[in-house]
Amino acid sequence: MSTTDYDPLMIERGRLLFARPIVFVKGCVSLADLPPMDRVEIAFAGRSNVGKSSLINALCGTSGLARTSNTPGRTQELNIFESQSENLRLVDMPGYGYARAPEPKVKAWTQLVHRYLTGRATLRRVYLLIDSRHGPKDNDLSVMNELDRAAVSYQLVLTKIDKPSARDLEAVVSRTMAVIAKRPAAHPGLILTSSEKGTGLDQLRTEIALLLED
Numbered sequence: 001m002s003t004t005d006y007d008p009l010m011i012e013r014g015r016l017l018f019a020r021p022i023v024f025v026k027g028c029v030s031l032a033d034l035p036p037m038d039r040v041e042i043a044f045a046g047r048s049n050v051g052k053s054s055l056i057n058a059l060c061g062t063s064g065l066a067r068t069s070n071t072p073g074r075t076q077e078l079n080i081f082e083s084q085s086e087n088l089r090l091v092d093m094p095g096y097g098y099a100r101a102p103e104p105k106v107k108a109w110t111q112l113v114h115r116y117l118t119g120r121a122t123l124r125r126v127y128l129l130i131d132s133r134h135g136p137k138d139n140d141l142s143v144m145n146e147l148d149r150a151a152v153s154y155q156l157v158l159t160k161i162d163k164p165s166a167r168d169l170e171a172v173v174s175r176t177m178a179v180i181a182k183r184p185a186a187h188p189g190l191i192l193t194s195s196e197k198g199t200g201l202d203q204l205r206t207e208i209a210l211l212l213e214d
């Protein structure tokens with residue numbers, strides 16, 4: 001699916017949603033720190049270094065909004081961003097699958113991510129980011145299992161599509177589509193993105209605008 005498949009009004013609505021200020025509110029190290037469940041929440045989850053924080057920055061058009069890094073394990077809290085004019089909250093999550101951080105820390109993040117993803121009533125959609133060079137890995141499949149079990153709506157997003165060759169990308173896309181097909185809570189479409197080149201951002205903005213309409 002490309003943006004040509006959407007209602008042009010919704011594309012415009014998506015652009016406007018992200019053209020208005022979106023600000024950092026707080027970082028949460030536990031569920032008790034989270035703001036009240038008074039907004040539509042959209043979470044960005046995925047393995048360490050997959051490009052979650054970069055995608056949030058690219059969507060909002062603000063390079064330093066969410067902190068990014070070459071080193072996996074950059075985001076260590078649930079970082080909350082809110083639109084100043086709309087009923088929207090974005091959640092940048094710590095990555096999973098990073099084995100080099102101290103074990104108690106990894107355990108704490110994993111537990112926080114798990115609890116948030118499966119126990120937050122206002123969580124409207126999880127964007128589960130997958131590196132387009134690798135496709136879904138075992139720990140991505142585990143997260144999908146949890147989301148399916150908890151009936152939390154999620155959609156897969158391939159990141160960094162500026163990196164692989166067209167041929168390799170095509171192979172990863174078909175492999176990923178096959179994974180989605182069997183999943184009850186997964187959105188049937190796959191979004192292909194590059195935060196670096198700006199690919200797929202309008203599509204994602206439109207999808208998020210559609211979620212706010214529901």
Ligand SMILES: Nc1nc2c(ncn2[C@@H]2O[C@H](COP(=O)(O)OP(=O)(O)OP(=O)(O)O)[C@@H](O)[C@H]2O)c(=O)[nH]1
Nearest residue numbers: 049050051052053054068069073074075095195196
């Ligand atoms: N080429 C390319 N590099 C990207 C893209 N998106 C992110 N990166 C790079 O990937 C690295 C990790 O990006 P982050 O956005 O910090 O990743 P993250 O998923 O938030 O990582 P953690 O917070 O550690 O879980 C950085 O060096 C980014 O510059 C992209 O679309 N293309």
Ligand SMILES: [Mg+2]
Nearest residue numbers: 052053074075
């Ligand atoms: Mg991050």
